[in-house]
Amino acid sequence: MNSIHDMGGMQGLGELDYQESEPMFHEPWEGRVHAMAMVLPLFRGFRTEIESIPAAEYLRMSYYERWLTTLYAQVVKHGLVTTEEIESGRADPDSAKATSAVTPEAALARLRRIRQSDEATDIPAKFSVGQRVRGRNINPTWHTRMPRYTRGKIGFVERDRGVAYLPDNETSADPRKLQHVYLIRFTARELWGEQASPRDSLYIDMWEDYLEPA
Amino acid sequence: MSQSKTGSLDRRGFIKGAAAGAVAASTPGTVHAQDDHQDIPSDPALRVKALESLLVEKGLVDPAALDALVDTFENRVGPRNGAEVVARAWLDPAFKQRLLDDGTAAIAELGFSGWQGEKLTVVENTPDVHNVIVCTLCSCYPWPLLGLPPTWYKSAAYRSRAVIDPRGVVRELGLELPDDIEVRVWDSTADSRYFVLPERPAGTESMSEDELAALVTRDAMVGVAKVASPAVGVGA
Secondary structure (H helix, E strand, C coil), X not given: CCCCCCXXXXXXXXXXXXXXXXXXXXXXXXXXXXXXXXXXXXXXXXHHHHHCCCHHHHHHCCHHHHHHHHHHHHHHHXXXXXXXXXXXXXXXXXXXXXXXXXXXXXXXXXXXXXCCCCCCCCCCCCCXXXXXXXXXXXXXXXXXXXXXXXXXXXXEEEEEXXXXXXXXXXXXXXXXXXXXXXEEEEEHHHHHHHHCCCCCEEEEEEEHHHEEEC | CCCCHHHHHHHHHHHHHHHHHHHHXXXXXXXXXXXXXXXXXXXXXXXXXXXXXXXXXXXXXXXXXHHHHHHHHXXXXXXXXXXXXXXXXXXXXXXXXXXXHCHHHHHHHCCCCCCCCCCEEEEECCCCEEEEEECCCCCCCCHHHHCCXXXXXXXXXXXXXXXXXXXXXXXXXXXXXXXXXXXXXXXCCCCXXXXXXXXXXXXXXXXXXXXXXXXXXXXXXXXXXXXXXXXXXXXX
């Protein structure tokens, strides 16, 4: 989605607000939001929801305000809670429990787990290391992990990362589309022109659907 | 190097107020926080409380699980983990090689693993190459080694500028990179998470692993600073 979250290369977005050290959560509610997002089965569509926040609001909100807005939307979309319940603040006595609560032990195990990956390594790779590729000119109206600054730009395959699920398909009818991901190197000059240093590069992992031979 | 804390807090306060206003304005039937008749409170703390108590009442959330996660983030993960990895790599060349070859497997040797660290790539700073980490699309960050990202890493300014002007951004944070060094920016937009192995500073030849780890900062492992030499007190 060409929304404000895809901001790589933009200018004029304010200050860095650098602090040498800061607490993990600035206020207790931020920790609750982070933890709720981790224990509820809301992952599918979570990013699409964040990216759908109108640009002006997105920029005004703090990081966890975006998460909170998204949590409210997602619990309803996933059928965990009804809008009536949110408005009344009370559970409907007749509502069915959609899922059981994650225990503290399971929550911590989730945090520590090592994800099993490469479950289908026999999927053939379209591109090979060293190959010249171009970022495709795609403009999906849903979630993608292809930043727009890579569109139409020529880079080189540095590494084949193996296979992973294409995030663009997460909310589609074919949510588990596996394909190769490649580490791509773009020169800074290819991306940003003559103002960039001729020595500098940008490295980014890109799914096969984001690339075409060049 | 650090901006005034008061200034940042003022700015945060302003942003929060504006956001609460925006939420109130965009939610039909919602009025300001001081009004007793509102449906959904506009203050984030109250909105979170309302949501949590509803989810608990419905049996969808165990508050003890939230406590356990918050405690872990606040007390058990953070840049000290990453510093331990860096110090080990500086002292043990075989470990360093394993770390650069397969970051996930190497950090597991020291007991670090988990969410946002499942596919870890470690990139090494040298006299010729300087690496900078960013996530332009959200705020991807190697949690097991660095904890949750700081506000500036998540800021629109860092996310937008780190790719187009990495030298300018690190200069603003106090690090001047010479023209003849190669800067590599790593945009963490897929499953890989990135971690910078900083250069070991001069004057640390006789230091122990713990002493070395104490020198390593979060910023050096994101690539917006160097590790300061203990003799000089500031980064070269």
